Amino acid sequence: MSLSTFRFGDGNPQYDAQGRLRHLLNTEGLREPEMLQILDTAESFLSIAQRSVKKTPTLRGKTIVNLFFENSTRTRSTFELAAKRLSADVLNIAVSTSSTSKGESLIDTVDNLMAMQVDGFVIRHPEAGAAHLIARHLGDSALVINAGDGQHAHPTQALLDVFTIRRLAGPIEDRVVAIVGDVLHSRVARSQIHALSILGCPEIRVIGPQTLVPKELSALGVHVYHDLQAGLRGVDVICALRLQKERMESHRLPSLDEFHRRFGLTPERLQWAQPDALVLHPGPMNRGVEIASEVADGHQAVILQQVAHGLAVRMAVLTLLAGAAGGGENHA
Amino acid sequence: MNADWDVTTLLEGMVRDLRPRVDPEQTAMIGIFTGGVWIAQALHRALGLKTALGQLDISFYRDDFSQIGLHPQVRASDIPFAVDGRSIILVDDVLYTGRTIRAAMNEIFDYGRPASILLAVLVDRGGHEVPVAADIAALRLNGAAGGQIKLRGPDPLRLELLTSPRTAS
Numbered sequence: 092m093s094l095s096t097f098r099f100g101d102g103n104p105q106y107d108a109q110g111r112l113r114h115l116l117n118t119e120g121l122r123e124p125e126m127l128q129i130l131d132t133a134e135s136f137l138s139i140a141q142r143s144v145k146k147t148p149t150l151r152g153k154t155i156v157n158l159f160f161e162n163s164t165r166t167r168s169t170f171e172l173a174a175k176r177l178s179a180d181v182l183n184i185a186v187s188t189s190s191t192s193k194g195e196s197l198i199d200t201v202d203n204l205m206a207m208q209v210d211g212f213v214i215r216h217p218e219a220g221a222a223h224l225i226a227r228h229l230g231d232s233a234l235v236i237n238a239g240d241g242q243h244a245h246p247t248q249a250l251l252d253v254f255t256i257r258r259l260a261g262p263i264e265d266r267v268v269a270i271v272g273d274v275l276h277s278r279v280a281r282s283q284i285h286a287l288s289i290l291g292c293p294e295i296r297v298i299g300p301q302t303l304v305p306k307e308l309s310a311l312g313v314h315v316y317h318d319l320q321a322g323l324r325g326v327d328v329i330c331a332l333r334l335q336k337e338r339m340e341s342h343r344l345p346s347l348d349e350f351h352r353r354f355g356l357t358p359e360r361l362q363w364a365q366p367d368a369l370v371l372h373p374g375p376m377n378r379g380v381e382i383a384s385e386v387a388d389g390h391q392a393v394i395l396q397q398v399a400h401g402l403a404v405r406m407a408v409l410t411l412l413a414g415a416a417g418g419g420e421n422h423a
Numbered sequence: 424m425n426a427d428w429d430v431t432t433l434l435e436g437m438v439r440d441l442r443p444r445v446d447p448e449q450t451a452m453i454g455i456f457t458g459g460v461w462i463a464q465a466l467h468r469a470l471g472l473k474t475a476l477g478q479l480d481i482s483f484y485r486d487d488f489s490q491i492g493l494h495p496q497v498r499a500s501d502i503p504f505a506v507d508g509r510s511i512i513l514v515d516d517v518l519y520t521g522r523t524i525r526a527a528m529n530e531i532f533d534y535g536r537p538a539s540i541l542l543a544v545l546v547d548r549g550g551h552e553v554p555v556a557a558d559i560a561a562l563r564l565n566g567a568a569g570g571q572i573k574l575r576g577p578d579p580l581r582l583e584l585l586t587s588p589r590t591a592s
Contacts, residue, residue: 143534
């Protein structure tokens with residue numbers, strides 16, 4: 092399919108001209124009905140993990156490619172397991188073994204895989220927009236899921252986070268949510284903010300040092316705090332972010348210790364928030380930096396539930412997109 | 424509306440037919456969403472079954488998933504008993520092509536290996552496309568009705584003919 096002839100609905104490449112969700116690239120621009128359908132469907136998939144046969148035949152005969160240009164354990168393995176539990180075949184391609192290291196372009200890689208009649212791509216890439224590029228290139232010939240692109244977006248992480256909040260903290264429409272830490276480098280934070288606001292979260296706060304919180308966030312209606320105590324007051328849900336040590340080359344922090352002293356989540360500081368406020372973390376954690384071990388392993392942390400929820404949410408996303416590929420409606 | 428289609432009367436007939444075939448202490452029951460669950464709730468109560476009622480949403484098992492996509496509202500299947508070795512009554516409102524029942528049996532077998540499955544439906548409208556037959560049906564139409572039959576509910580339950588039947592010759 093040539094780029095010039097393919098037209099997506101509303102210029103939003105996630106939707107086709109008929110308004111069906113064909114790719115999941117970002118929570119920004121995702122409509123509420125599809126988001127709710129993903130979350131509701133994930134509820135059904137959650138119980139499948141408790142059965143003796145943890146599989147459904149939903150994607151039998153389909154092939155899903157995990158195309159990972161960045162390291163990942165949790166995201167890649169939950170996507171792989173999600174596809175396998177839906178009875179799809181899965182091809183895992185990691186950058187170290189791929190021919191892009193021999194100079195093949197991203198589009199060439201995808202075209203070669205398409206020649207093998209695959210049905211979908213789950214892609215993680217260090218460059219923002221990589222999944223968009225592939226989705227625009229493929230149009231409706233295969234589904235594309237963004238599993239993290241640069242500092243841009245990580246939609247399935249945000250969806251599993253709102254799914255976790257909805258299940259464990261109650262309706263998002265009356266919860267105050269704080270995102271704490273290195274927001275600047277975080278694709279998770281950006282996708283969380285969009286997902287929360289689409290679901291009607293009344294107050295989204297961002298807490299972090301001035302050097303790690305982009306100024307333009309206030310324009311999104313987000314409340315910015317540079318003081319942890321003030322920011323946590325009255326908060327029902329705390330989303331900790333991983334401090335991206337590998338992206339810290341530009342001296343935005345004096346030291347990791349300094350960050351921990353001012354913004355690290357400790358049992359004492361949790362008391363500034365609502366009693367029993369939930370603590371989420373997308374993993375992998377830097378224990379003793381953004382989160383103390385006592386908090387990570389404490390009763391308010393739901394970090395392992397997030398992993399289980401991530402599997403169910405990814406099964407729901409794959410199912411919804413694969414169903415739309417057959418011409419089915421996916422409107423809620 | 425045909426007077427023979429009074430759901431209360433039809434349910435009484437099903438209970439009568441089922442009673443000699445169930446052991447209230449052992450037999451389990453599963454309803455298929457949505458109408459099958461309504462019927463199963465009524466039967467489960469009337470038969471006094473001790474095992475909690477199971478509910479199936481077969482959306483992920485449909486054989487036409489890749490043509491029609493995901494049902495907009497998928498509910499969680501819930502089978503609150505061990506399926507292995509159990510005698511199960513599978514309940515649906517209308518048996519038509521048989522594909523739903525095939526999908527439901529596939530799903531049940533993913534929970535375990537039942538001792539037996541007995542199919543009880545309110546209406547068998549004929550037109551089966553796979554070799555599935557109801558063990559118990561309150562109303563058998565053998566394809567004569569032509570139109571689509573839908574159970575409305577949950578309170579009250581009533582059968583509705585959605586499209587006009589072909590004139591019987």
